[in-house]
Amino acid sequence: MRYCWLFIGLISSCVFAEQPKPQRQQELLNMLKHDCGSCHGLPPKGGLGPSLMPDALADKSDALLIDAIQNGRAGTAMPPWKNFLNIDETNWLIQRLRQN
Template sequence: MNRRVATAAILLTLSLPLPAIADVGALSSERRAEIGHMVKQDCGSCHGLTLKGGLGPSLDPARLNLYPEGFLEVTIFHGRPGTPMPPWAPILTPNEIRYIATQLLSGTWYEPK
């Protein structure tokens, strides 16, 4: 594989890490509850317990909805290299990441006082 093809392949992998349509319904209600807890505790340790921002930016749905489709999934999946935002691919499935992105966009966990 020449370098150009290799680069294209890497870019494709980076931009399309997730199935276009995740089967969010396949997540049990127990697993969804665990994920909700994890988002508050783990994501919340940087983004704030109510996701209004801390070390990481506010995850205000009004702002997140301005991003192109798939942007949140890619960010959560890979993290932001060179920043404290870690990649979650090692511990969450693509389906779970899609679920988190969907909930962030609808503001389920965003409740700043």
């Protein structure tokens, strides 16, 4: 059932995706730097968590990345972020990571 919800969420985020407001974009970039960077490194070339550089993400689908961010990864240090990020914000962060 979780995958059905994720699929529905992905379709709605692709079709109806809203850009976060500028202030929220800055908050998300700070979160990316400070929270994600504490495990993935600065720049995010890897550390406790894997690299988040564009070349490392190239073979990973948005759906896989959204699931990892929203729900975390069992058995790893990756926590779920769904209480802090909605699907549109998660997608926005992924697109920023793909551009760097």
